[in-house]
Amino acid sequence: MSDRHATQHRNNPAIDEAKAQAKALRIALQAQGHTVNHAAALELVARQHGARDWNTLHSRLGQRNDPPAPNCGERVKGAYLGQIFTGTVVAVSGPLSHRQIEIRLDEPVDTVRFESFSNKRHQIRGTIDETGRSPRKTSDGVPHLVVERLAT
Template identity: 55%
Template sequence: MSARLPTVAEAKAQAKRLRAQLQAEGQEIGHSKALELVARQHGYRDWNTFHAALGNAPPEDWTPGGRVIGRYLGQPFIATVVAVKMTGAGWFRLELELDEAVDVVTFDSFSNFRKRIQGTVGPSGTSRERTSDGRPHLEIEI
């Protein structure tokens, strides 16, 4: 088993990459088979056992004191995680203290800067809430 286990989202992404690589080499496997192979790569007998070991813990950087990079309302930021709370399987409400305030208004004649923000992000690091152009309100790099 590896020293740091991946998150569920990272493990699923590994399975997706494995499946794509094998397909490129002419070997077709299903998604469930790819999940089973990833579980074995991490020293677990099957995906269910591996998934249970992973739990629904946030990524390591998403714990209080962790550092994250992302975008809030399209504005890039670097921040320290102040608080985290699980809101559902793979979903976490983060409170972030930004290194530098970001302007959350797009008007040229008006500004509103924020240094502390909150948002709920899922396994892919993005919020469900979207701006009018379809971009997630909060995007955290995983």
């Protein structure tokens, strides 16, 4: 696990760990004479982990155990319609098995294979699965889009 991912793991516990932290907080506050219900304790734990509220933290933690998928701002490399690229993720959404991703490319790629004309793209958008590959393929069976994180 990289240092960045190890830090991210420490800062974002599993959902069960966060719930246990809320329970321990509630018990500790109660021992000091402060009555806090479980929902309020969950909100406090969420803020401790940098989330706006419990629902935000819960969503973030639910995705933590997913295989690594690039997040906004991360550097990536891959291939789009057979063209090799590097770039920065500018948008990502959706479930792990059908994730929408948008990437601003460092250098434009030509999406046309004909010599008589070209269509250069500075930004690309596609759908990837948990392996970083597009379910859609070209006529020769190659995924439209393949994405992986750049090693830092």
